Amino acid sequence: MVSKLSNGHRQQPRFLIWGGNGWIAGQLKRLLQEQGKEVHTTTIRMENREAVLSELLLTKPTHVLNAAGCTGRPNVDWCEDNKGQTVRSNVIGTLNLADACYQANIHCTTFATGCIYQYDKTHPVGGRGYTEEDRPNFEGSFYSLTKSHVEPVLSSYPNCLILRLRMPVSDDLHPRNFVTKLLNYERVVNIPNSNTILHDLLPASIMLAEHGETGVYNFTNPGAISHNEVLTLFKDIVRPELSWQNFTLEEQAKVIKADRSNCSLDTSKLVAKLKEYQYEIPEVHEAYEKCFERMKAVGIE
Ligand SMILES: NC(=O)c1ccc[n+]([C@@H]2O[C@H](COP(=O)([O-])OP(=O)(O)OC[C@H]3O[C@@H](n4cnc5c(N)ncnc54)[C@H](OP(=O)(O)O)[C@@H]3O)[C@@H](O)[C@H]2O)c1
Structure with missing residues (x-):
């Protein structure tokens, strides 16, 4: 695909992934390579202005x-x-990185987080999800606060x-995969959440970037799924002998330092945008089912 740059020129995209050794970065790199795109990675610290500018100048x-x-x-x-x-x-x-890209006329996609909301009276469990316009209402962790x-x-x-x-959920049992985390916890809370199945969403991120899209998008599969529903699907499809124990949010709070966000995000804006590119993302239950079937097909158990 030929990208349209903000200066109106068109050229073959050249991707530079920041945080090159990270989990999501690795999957992005693999996907771009599979798509036959030119991709580079860097581990330069984002806060180092001079090094960031040099890297942008070098890799262009x-x-x-x-x-x-x-x-x-x-x-x-x-x-x-x-x-x-x-x-x-x-x-x-x-x-700093976004600003350096702005000055150099480079499109910048940031993989951010939707863990900036928590269920409340107007957005209850099972009710409407948070849109991109809603003000964040979760500051229970310093990580979320910075984001x-x-x-x-x-x-x-x-x-x-x-x-x-x-x-985020990958098609393997990488330690950073949300499913792996659930499987490794002694006990899990059981509350519905919006989840990002990377198999569905990473190609969408490249599509949006290549088309020069900007602004904020809730970047999850449509719908919300509870922890028990995820584990039940995993048991049904991948690991029949699986068992787990639940505990309450109050009990969980005693074993963690920072609070954790639980919420459902409204994906209407994303779904509508991707429709323009004939790309559909499956509802989260369906997406999990397909994800676990892909795992089973390659022998994960
Ligand atoms: N995984 C999740 O649950 C999740 C959920 C929502 C959003 N996200 C966001 O998605 C992004 C990628 O997540 P991930 O799961 O792939 O995380 P990850 O595996 O921890 O990778 C992040 C990478 O960023 C690098 N890094 C940290 N600070 C940096 C800096 N100042 N300059 C340059 N590199 C820096 C880290 O390198 P060092 O280890 O050397 O510091 C690491 O290689 C993060 O921004 C994260 O907040 C992740």
């Missing part, structure tokens, strides 16, 4: 895919104790596309 991408971010290890609880480093990456770095504060500033740049992922 038409599109930056920013899959870098401070996510915490083993989980986001880490960000509670390392706020300086979290701000440098998720606020200063993310904005929700940076988004409105980032979205004011005319070259920026912001994709809000939630609980």
Whole structure:
């Protein structure tokens, strides 16, 4: 596909993925290579202005895919104790990279998060989901706080596309896959959430970037699915002997440092946009079923 740049010129896209060693970055790189696209990766720190500018000058991408971010290890609880480093990456770095791309006339896609909302009276479990226009109402973790504060500033740049992922799921049992996390927890809460099945959404991210789309998109499959529904599907399709234990949100709160976001996102804007490109993303239950069937087909058990 030939991309239209914001200066009106057309040229073959050259992708540069930031956060090159990360989980989502690796999957993006593989997908672009499979599509026969030119793709480069970098691990340069986003907050290092000079190094970012040099990298852009050297590689001359038409599109930056920013899959870098401070996510915490083993989980986001880490960000509670390392706020300086979290701000440098998720606020200063993310904005610096977007700004450097803006100055160089490069399209910049940021892989952001939808974990900036929580169910409330007007958006209850089973009710309407949060749209891109709703103000974030979840600041229970420092990670989410950095992400929700940076988004409105980032979205004011005319070259920026912001994709809000939630609980991403890959077709393997990588430790960062949301399903792997569920399988490894001693006990799980059971609450519906919007999830991002990467097999469906990563191709959509490339499509949106190539078409020069900008603005904020809830970037999940339509619908919401509970943890027990996910595990039941996994048991039915992949691992018949699976069993698990539930606990309440109150009990969960005792074993985690930062609170966790639970919410459903409205995907109407994304669905309508992708329809323009004849691309459909399956409803989340159907998407999980297909994902687990792909896992089973390659022998994952
Ligand atoms: N996985 C999820 O559950 C999830 C959900 C929603 C949104 N997201 C967002 O999607 C993005 C990618 O997530 P992921 O799961 O692929 O995370 P990941 O595996 O932790 O990868 C993130 C990568 O970013 C790099 N990085 C961190 N700070 C950086 C900085 N200041 N400059 C340059 N690189 C930096 C990390 O390198 P170092 O390890 O060397 O620091 C790491 O390689 C993140 O922004 C994350 O917030 C993830």
